[in-house]
Amino acid sequence: MSSELNSTYDVIVVGGGAAGVGVAIALLHAGIDNFVVLERHAVGASFAAWPEETRFITPSFPSNSIGILDLNSIAIGISPAYSMEVEHPTGKEYAAHLKAVASHFELPIRERTKVKQISRSDGEFQVRTGTESLRAKHVIWAAGEFQYPHLSSFPGSEFCQHTATIGSYEELEGDDFIIIGGYESGIDAAYHLAFNERRVRLFDSGCPWKDTSSDPSVALSTYSLERMREDWFEEQVKLFPHSPVTAVSKTDGRYEVTVHGQTFRTDVPPVLAGGFTGSHTLVENLFEQRDDGYPLLTEHDESTISPGMFLCGPAVRHENHVFCFIYKYRQRFAVVAKAIATSLGLPAEQLEEYRQWGMYLDDLSCCGDECAVC
Numbered sequence: 001m002s003s004e005l006n007s008t009y010d011v012i013v014v015g016g017g018a019a020g021v022g023v024a025i026a027l028l029h030a031g032i033d034n035f036v037v038l039e040r041h042a043v044g045a046s047f048a049a050w051p052e053e054t055r056f057i058t059p060s061f062p063s064n065s066i067g068i069l070d071l072n073s074i075a076i077g078i079s080p081a082y083s084m085e086v087e088h089p090t091g092k093e094y095a096a097h098l099k100a101v102a103s104h105f106e107l108p109i110r111e112r113t114k115v116k117q118i119s120r121s122d123g124e125f126q127v128r129t130g131t132e133s134l135r136a137k138h139v140i141w142a143a144g145e146f147q148y149p150h151l152s153s154f155p156g157s158e159f160c161q162h163t164a165t166i167g168s169y170e171e172l173e174g175d176d177f178i179i180i181g182g183y184e185s186g187i188d189a190a191y192h193l194a195f196n197e198r199r200v201r202l203f204d205s206g207c208p209w210k211d212t213s214s215d216p217s218v219a220l221s222t223y224s225l226e227r228m229r230e231d232w233f234e235e236q237v238k239l240f241p242h243s244p245v246t247a248v249s250k251t252d253g254r255y256e257v258t259v260h261g262q263t264f265r266t267d268v269p270p271v272l273a274g275g276f277t278g279s280h281t282l283v284e285n286l287f288e289q290r291d292d293g294y295p296l297l298t299e300h301d302e303s304t305i306s307p308g309m310f311l312c313g314p315a316v317r318h319e320n321h322v323f324c325f326i327y328k329y330r331q332r333f334a335v336v337a338k339a340i341a342t343s344l345g346l347p348a349e350q351l352e353e354y355r356q357w358g359m360y361l362d363d364l365s366c367c368g369d370e371c372a373v374c
């Protein structure tokens, strides 16, 4: 048995995406070095798997020089805009950025290491991969949502193709598409299909493009609203708001989509843009659940029932705050790192720098009641 197998890590981070890499850098700032990041594929794997044409909706701009962190940055002082020279990166571009950042900080990352199970006994975590069992005092779950799509919203969902499984919209065969879901991914799919001169009918149970909220976790981003005003979008895409799809079936090679008892037909598997179940469901035994199914967290994003177990990334929820974008959930990196450093008896003085960049450090406190997030 190697010495590594006998040792106990101070922290194991599960997942090498934006959240895992970002929180790992915060751990370094907190003076913690006995940790490892376990990544089932490669750093940035989810971003690398986005459809070719899909780009970030949040813009990157090199604003760091005046102390305003680039919206897509995961670490203080880092600006993807500066290093990539692009405002709305593709997934593959951002994956390359994440790899470069991980390598710059010399993060201890083990790729091709899938975490299969986590249990807790005698105040320690046992983290099982395919080949070994590792021990840790703390675990940060940062395995994301993208690789865990929501596939079973209604009978016949299995006939659909989820946006998370599409390699390129241009290369999809067919001329007449039905998209189910009209939030960011659905509008993105419609935009690229329309650009490639395909006809699109898009159904949503609500009407996200008319939502008046200023929070892009609820309403469509400006980037998407702008795209919807392109001539080819208006010509090729027909929107069906307040039209929940209740079933999809396949008859004689054609797909039938049922909405309000009416049937819409297409030759192409309907595109499902219905969001993600999320990886947090794999560790639900270690968290209490909120009414909406998301993990219930302390003010330090720790499990309320398994001390030492933390959550990082887009599944973090506090009351009605949804931290689903990088610029939102990165606010929690230093909070988690500080809580773990405190538990290890480390002063974590360097984390004060996060506060200077407008990041949270002690609790959920934000900039006040006026803030759009609050």
Ligand SMILES: Cc1cc2nc3c(=O)[nH]c(=O)nc-3n(C[C@H](O)[C@H](O)[C@H](O)COP(=O)(O)OP(=O)(O)OC[C@H]3O[C@@H](n4cnc5c(N)ncnc54)[C@H](O)[C@@H]3O)c2cc1C
Residues within 6 Å of the ligand: 014, 015, 016, 017, 018, 019, 020, 038, 039, 040, 041, 042, 043, 044, 045, 046, 047, 050, 054, 055, 056, 057, 058, 072, 113, 114, 115, 116, 142, 143, 144, 145, 146, 147, 184, 185, 279, 312, 313, 314, 324, 325, 326, 327
């Ligand atoms: C189409 C699309 C567009 C988006 N646009 C934006 C945007 O413009 N701006 C923005 O801020 N956000 C955007 N988001 C959201 C953003 O991509 C996610 O919030 C982000 O990917 C979450 O990062 P993460 O690290 O939590 O998850 P991921 O990026 O999914 O990383 C999780 C990592 O964990 C690994 N993993 C999973 N399971 C295991 C396991 N069992 N063991 C070990 N490793 C595991 C995965 O391989 C992956 O590398 C977009 C999302 C999508 C789908």
